[in-house]
Amino acid sequence: MTDDRMSVREIAKLAGVSTATVSRVYRGVGSVSAATRAKVQAAIEQYGYRPSHLGEALANRRHGALAVVFPGLSGPYFAELINGVESVAVPRQVSVHVIGTHLRREAPDELLDVARRVDGMAIHGGTVPKTVIKELAARHPVVMIGPDPHPAPIVVRTDHQAFRQLVSHLLADHGLRKLIFVGNPAGSPDLTERWDAFVAAHEELGLRPGKQFRTGLEQTHGVQAADEVLAGGYDGAVCGNDETALGLMMAVLGRGLRVPGDLVITGVDDVPMSSLVSPGLTTVARPLAELGATATRLLLDLINGADVAPETVLPSRLVRRASCGCED
Amino acid sequence: MTDDRMSVREIAKLAGVSTATVSRVYRGVGSVSAATRAKVQAAIEQYGYRPSHLGEALANRRHGALAVVFPGLSGPYFAELINGVESVAVPRQVSVHVIGTHLRREAPDELLDVARRVDGMAIHGGTVPKTVIKELAARHPVVMIGPDPHPAPIVVRTDHQAFRQLVSHLLADHGLRKLIFVGNPAGSPDLTERWDAFVAAHEELGLRPGKQFRTGLEQTHGVQAADEVLAGGYDGAVCGNDETALGLMMAVLGRGLRVPGDLVITGVDDVPMSSLVSPGLTTVARPLAELGATATRLLLDLINGADVAPETVLPSRLVRRASCGCED
């Protein structure tokens, strides 16, 4: 039950060879005669020997692990990001620590601690104060996910043009004049950027930007926003992401109202739900898996001492469906 | 950038003491004179020294980490379970590897590998073949989460009476006669158990159990089930969990139909969304965070060599809301 696993020295003794030879056989490097190899392999099989990760990592001075840090873990957004991370890490035999800070106060300490067991970290914007990121980045390879500008040495983000295009589409093509922004611009750099684009799109047309309803990024927050949004007499709700948009849509439909008839709703991300619901959710498609994969690739490059571009921008794209009023 | 951190020996040299003393000061054990302690602490602070996790773990023969293994990571169910795990692990300075197997074919190898870097694992039912679990459990402390019966030495699960009670409630109190079970009983032990209870509740009243619609456990699966469920002329859809129930509800409302008027819908779990949507979702409340917390506590006990009960059952409870037809 408890860890009574064999060590190299024991296997070596059993096979009648030195530890060096056991290591050579297990790792398949160096030259070993066929006869010796067979002996050693037999001992390895018989006892189900697997080298301790600790010894291995200590000797290699490499943990073979990295951490991805998110504000939380719920929802398809993070799931897809993590998929992307793992699609790169797993084939390279690198294991992944997924950390959800949940904005805990002790999160910084936790990260400092987890930094001791990984070779590098990918940190999602809005998880932890900039000072902490600076401290981490000073000692360890760090890649930021999201448009966080300053403290980050290396940033991977998506283009934000498509979101501005979305707001312009609502204003110019659908003639909406009273939009509310659902999301908290102070909560994460992604949302800050989107709010700025929301304002810019209004100003470009000489309009006064609408209000914001500050709330979180989960479905529940969208549901909870419904009363206020409906009471305000808005003609459209531009949500910070698909999850709040879907939550809001569900609440609106549940009240017997129609989308887009009674309220236009849009999101960001294009998560799987968005194309399945009726009406289909107009949104901005972002390559989430690719975002996670790219961040991971860059992080591994960084760990290997390669030069890495300070900013990598992936494209995003406006997806018009029925919820904004476009025919489908 | 790369890991140029100081080692004990360097700090020791700088402070003019031995490595043993540095270790004593850092860990606050043994006796050290005030003067020496101050010298060492100064050196530690100045260089921001933190002991390498590897050296520490190797010397202690303890990783200070455990793994939780899930089929996937999306959705509030797993998020809440993970919260529970972390609520126990974090205060005890144990770090948590969250693994989503996504039912990958290479998952077993991955687990064998991750087992080398943790002290034990909590494995959610339905993630990995029983033979693999047996192999893992033979060498490492393992706790199963869910009603998986056989291969598991230690199991934490919730009571399943409330689910049966739910089905009886629909049949007996609301007089429904054509129920469909939405979920795949073969997909996970949880669902197997629910399907069995579904059948038993029917038989108890001398009724023929309804059909099943086999699908996954995410919201998207619920949405996709809508066409078939609505076409079948059912009066109620008993969903395997809240997420599919919410997806289905959204799809039904999106078609302009009413819940429970046109279709009764129920779930399991009582995730946060379920009490917020309108109509409120009738469901079975399960103490998810407590489930994760308990599994973690037992796992840590097991790692510490304590005796642990083979099965721990937590209560679940029927929650009636509007979606089954009860007044709200």
Added chain:
DNA sequence: GTTGGGAGTGTAACCGGTTACAATTCCAAC
């Protein structure tokens, strides 16, 4: 018959901590 070189293997140092044990110092008590 040497010599040279490659293949096979072992020895021992090292990665970065912890800790049992020994050694030293200091002081109080006799």
Added chain:
DNA sequence: GTTGGAATTGTAACCGGTTACACTCCCAAC
């Protein structure tokens, strides 16, 4: 002035791997 014991500190072994280097064979080429 001894002696005994507590407090402080250092030495060195150990955790479990990897690998530079040295050593021993063996065989072909001169």
